[in-house]
Amino acid sequence: MTYLQKMKGGGQSPPKVGLTEILWSWVGSFAGIAGVALIHYKILDQSGLMLILGSFGASAVLIYGAVRSPLAQPRNLLGGHILSAIVGVTACQWLGGTPWLAAAVAVSLSIALMHLTGTLHPPGGATALIAVIGGDSVHSLGYFYVVMPVALGAVVMLLVAVLVNNIPATRKYPEFWL
Amino acid sequence: MPKNTFALPPRVDISEQDVMQAMSTIQGYIDITPGDFREVYRAACSLAVKRLLTSLKAADLMTGTVHLVETEMPLVAAAALLAEKGISGAPVVDGDGKIVGVVSEKDFLREMGFVTTPSFMQIATHCLNDKSCMICRLRNKVVGDIMSRPPVTGSPEMTIGEISQLFQSREINRLPIVAADGRPVGIVTRTDLAHSFHRFAEGMEP
Numbered sequence: 574m575t576y577l578q579k580m581k582g583g584g585q586s587p588p589k590v591g592l593t594e595i596l597w598s599w600v601g602s603f604a605g606i607a608g609v610a611l612i613h614y615k616i617l618d619q620s621g622l623m624l625i626l627g628s629f630g631a632s633a634v635l636i637y638g639a640v641r642s643p644l645a646q647p648r649n650l651l652g653g654h655i656l657s658a659i660v661g662v663t664a665c666q667w668l669g670g671t672p673w674l675a676a677a678v679a680v681s682l683s684i685a686l687m688h689l690t691g692t693l694h695p696p697g698g699a700t701a702l703i704a705v706i707g708g709d710s711v712h713s714l715g716y717f718y719v720v721m722p723v724a725l726g727a728v729v730m731l732l733v734a735v736l737v738n739n740i741p742a743t744r745k746y747p748e749f750w751l
Numbered sequence: 752m753p754k755n756t757f758a759l760p761p762r763v764d765i766s767e768q769d770v771m772q773a774m775s776t777i778q779g780y781i782d783i784t785p786g787d788f789r790e791v792y793r794a795a796c797s798l799a800v801k802r803l804l805t806s807l808k809a810a811d812l813m814t815g816t817v818h819l820v821e822t823e824m825p826l827v828a829a830a831a832l833l834a835e836k837g838i839s840g841a842p843v844v845d846g847d848g849k850i851v852g853v854v855s856e857k858d859f860l861r862e863m864g865f866v867t868t869p870s871f872m873q874i875a876t877h878c879l880n881d882k883s884c885m886i887c888r889l890r891n892k893v894v895g896d897i898m899s900r901p902p903v904t905g906s907p908e909m910t911i912g913e914i915s916q917l918f919q920s921r922e923i924n925r926l927p928i929v930a931a932d933g934r935p936v937g938i939v940t941r942t943d944l945a946h947s948f949h950r951f952a953e954g955m956e957p
Contacts, residue, residue, distance in 0.1 A: 584786035585767065588775045642782035743778035 597741050601637030605733040606630065609726045617722065625703055625722045628654070629730055631696035636734045640746045644694055647747050649687075650734075651727050653694025657683035658723040661704025662716050669705070669712070676705045759793050763800065803951060804912030809905050809928045812914070812947050813937030817927065819844050822851060822895035829854060829894050842927040842935045843898045849933035852898035855924065862889055862897045904929045907936065911947060914939055 590598075609629050632654070635645035643649065657679075664679035683701035687693045700723055704711060711718060738746035770785040770792070783791075818836050820829045820843050833841060840855025857868055863885040869877075877885070889897075905914060905926045914926060918941065928937040 584784045585771070587781050587784060588771055590780050591778070594779055639780040639782050641779050644782065 593741065593743060597738070597744060598638040601734060601737040602633040604737055605633050605637060605730045608729045608733055609722075612725070612729065613722065625700070625707075625726060628696045628699040628703060628723075629726050631699055632694070632727070632730055635695070636730060636746075637738070640734070640738050640744055641748060643748070645747075646749055647731055648749070648751050649692050649694040650731055651724070652690060652692030653687050653697035654700050654723050654727045655719060656686050656690060656692060657694075657697035657701040658704060658719040659716070660686055661701035662718050664701070665705045665712060666715075672705060676702055679705050759796055759800075763796055765789060765792055805910040807911040807947055807950065808907065809909040809914060809926075809937070809939055810907040812911065812943045813907075813928050813939045814943060815937050817842060817935050817938045819848075819935060820854060820894050821845070822893065822898070824894045826859070826889045826892045826894060826897065830859070830889075840925050842902065842938065843894055843900075844935065850902050850904060850927055850929050850935050852895075852900035853902045853923075853925070853927060854894050854898040858897045858899055859889065862892070864888070902927060904935075905939065906931075911944070915944055918944065 606626075606629065610626060613626060632650060635642055636650055639645050660683040661679040664675045664682065668675035668678055679701040680698045683697055684693075687697055704718055714721075734746055738744050767785040767789055770788050774781050774785065774788075818832065818838060818841050820832060820841050822843055822845055824832075829841075833839065840853060840857075842850050843852040843854050845851050860868060860874075865874075903917065903921050903923055903926060905917065905928050907928055907930070909928070917923070917926060925938055925940045927935045928939060930936045
């Protein structure tokens with residue numbers, strides 16, 4: 574297959590899901606995001622920290638919408654967010670003077686690290702990026718960013734996933750823990 | 752899309768349509784394209800087929816008690832032995848007990864002048880029309896005169912895949928299994944092979 578032929582694609586998308594699946598994806602993500610958003614707005618209420626919600630919105634797609642996905646498992650959810658947060662803060666502290674470079678390094682290194690550790694979780698890329706572009710309120714947290722909001726939020730999301738995803742007979746979560 | 756390194760025989764291959772249908776029977780979003788799944792299936796299936804074809808060895812399939820004939824044995828006696836044991840062929844051994852050939856119905860018939868293996872009715876027709884039945888030609892000969900040689904043999908470690916391929920390519924119906932010293936230790940017949948197939952399904956839910 575040549576370089577140009579590869580660009581044609583040619584495969585197909587997996588089948589669409591049924592209504593039950595859509596319903597439970599909605600229920601799970603509503604509850605999960607409600608949980609983290611409540612904590613942020615009612616308890617933390619710091620404008621800078623709100624940005625991390627974007628990252629959890631992405632996680633919600635996976636852990637409530639594609640519960641079987643290897644990318645959606647607890648190891649990936651927690652590992653991906655926490656490792657990426659560490660990489661993001663480190664990149665920001667070392668290369669913060671050149672923000673575009675710090676941003677690129679944060680995301681690319683976090684993907685490499687997630688691959689290396691078997692914790693690939695796409696929203697981790699956002700978590701690493703936000704550590705750089707999140708502004709002063711995020712920067713001032715330093716490595717505490719890893720614990721709060723990142724780890725705390727991920728744990729709340731996970732808790733909701735385990736509680737909600739196991740209600741319907743057709744769903745089971747997680748496939749594996751570690 | 753990476754090149755497929757595993758080619759499967761059509762019988763066990765699947766289409767993307769099969770995968771799509773199968774995926775539709777499973778609740779939940781499955782995070783893999785049908786094409787990629789097919790690739791995983793092909794790789795796994797080819798490993799399973801390989802394991803299947805090597806799972807049984809000659810030693811597991813063979814009949815351990817082999818009826819042997821010697822090269823100097825008169826054909827009349829050899830025929831009587833095959834008839835008595837209810838078999839259609841046997842390994843031929845020399846004075847040291849080492850295999851030197853195989854003798855079977857086919858060799859008898861060839862000696863009688865038949866080019867292709869005839870049915871009983873063809874032989875009967877032939878003998879009834881012909882005053883002198885060709886079987887008389889066999890009267891003063893010994894096994895060594897008509898046997899097939901060199902013998903096609905196998906070792907006890909030979910796998911079922913290799914054996915069935917040998918049956919096919921050499922057009923034989925029995926394979927003497929010989930030890931390293933050339934002495935027959937068993938024999939695998941087409942019947943043994945046919946009987947072994949149910950063992951592939953051992954442990955499977957009915």
